[in-house]
Amino acid sequence: MITQSLSTLLERNEIAPQTYQYFFEKPDNFDFIAGQYAFLDFTSPVNRDEKPSMRAMSIASAPCEDRLMFVMRDSDSAFKKNMRAMQVGDELLIKCPLGHVAIPENLHQPVTFIIAGVGITPVRSMLKQEEHIRSFRPIIVIYSNKTRADIALREDLEKISLDHYKTVYTLTREEGEWSGEKGRIDAEMITRNVDDITNQMYYVVGTGEFITAMQGVLTELNVPKEKIIFDNFG
Ligand SMILES: Cc1cc2nc3c(=O)[nH]c(=O)nc-3n(C[C@H](O)[C@H](O)[C@H](O)COP(=O)(O)OP(=O)(O)OC[C@H]3O[C@@H](n4cnc5c(N)ncnc54)[C@H](O)[C@@H]3O)c2cc1C
The missing domain is CATH 3.40.50.80 (Nucleotide-binding domain of ferredoxin-NADP reductase (FNR) module)
Known part of the structure; x- marks a missing residue:
């Protein structure tokens, strides 16, 4: 079932040039399969452009981990400006889970x-x-x-x-x-x-x-x- 939850930013790191890693709190009952993605959105975005305020982002953390991780390349888009402006403790809307990408259950499949x-x-x-x-x-x-x-x-x-x-x-x-x-x-x-x-x-x-x-x-x-x-x- 697709759900929409507010989630709190816990940590942000620059892990490569113009590439940021974000850790968010994992909302209760947040279910997804490794390989799926979420839509990230803002309740009241400060920066706006002609594009929608949300973006699709793969979930880089695994279902077995405690926090949600996203990694994204920076740009001048309003969405990325809003991501950069986030402070630890700020909230983001996470709509999830989406997408069909998942590793085969058969462990004999390389x-x-x-x-x-x-x-x-x-x-x-x-x-x-x-x-x-x-x-x-x-x-x-x-x-x-x-x-x-x-x-x-x-x-x-x-x-x-x-x-x-x-x-x-x-x-x-x-x-x-x-x-x-x-x-x-x-x-x-x-x-x-x-x-x-x-x-x-x-x-x-x-x-x-x-x-x-x-x-x-x-x-x-x-x-x-x-x-x-x-x-x-x-
Ligand atoms: C299923 C899925 C999973 C994804 N997972 C990730 C992820 O984990 N990490 C990640 O970083 N991204 C991911 N993306 C891509 C993400 O959704 C964004 O499209 C991407 O980050 C670019 O967003 P942006 O806001 O920086 O650029 P946008 O404003 O959305 O622009 C998109 C592209 O258009 C170009 N562009 C923008 N404006 C102009 C202009 N005026 N003239 C010419 N070109 C222009 C930009 O250079 C960019 O390449 C995923 C997408 C999908 C569909």
Whole structure:
């Protein structure tokens, strides 16, 4: 059931350039599945523009965690200005849960996440929940960012304790030393890092442009359409 609750801001951190992490109180009886999203809105927004006052945001925390986490890139939109203006103790309207993105219940199904930038948010939730249920499925996260500094939630990803899990970072504009992958995600990069390519369930999360590019890459690799879930951030 979709509910709308007021929730209090507990903490805010800048975790990458222009990228903010927000922790909110989890309202009572707040149910969601890892991978789902919420609409965040203000009861009386101070800043307004021609766009609606609310935005869709993936829930970056897992259902097993005590607080709600959201991570978002900053911009000059009225919504982001209102987010920046929030003080600890202020309230936000959270409409939830929404969305169909969820990891398969069958733990024998290997999963590959193909992610750009802040698209890591629903993945963090799903990984944390997999850790909670002591999942044994193989999981690979291929995570693209412009530079090393832009990698959001890296510490969280590296603390995930699962038996068959790895994150492959790729940087598209890093000039300095870097031992991981470099360049955009393509068929060769996926082939290098993923075993049994056509047996994976793929989750592709990012902006529309990234989704379109990855659609092409997965088609090139002969991955059947029913094995791909897209989470388009717009
Ligand atoms: C299911 C779902 C989950 C999402 N989860 C997250 C998440 O976890 N974190 C997150 O950061 N975002 C997430 N998003 C995206 C989020 O809803 C916003 O669209 C995004 O954060 C941009 O919002 P904004 O207010 O900064 O920009 P908006 O004002 O909404 O603008 C959207 C885009 O249009 C461009 N734009 C705006 N104005 C102009 C202009 N005048 N000329 C040209 N271009 C312009 C902006 O650069 C931006 O790329 C999610 C979206 C969906 C659908």
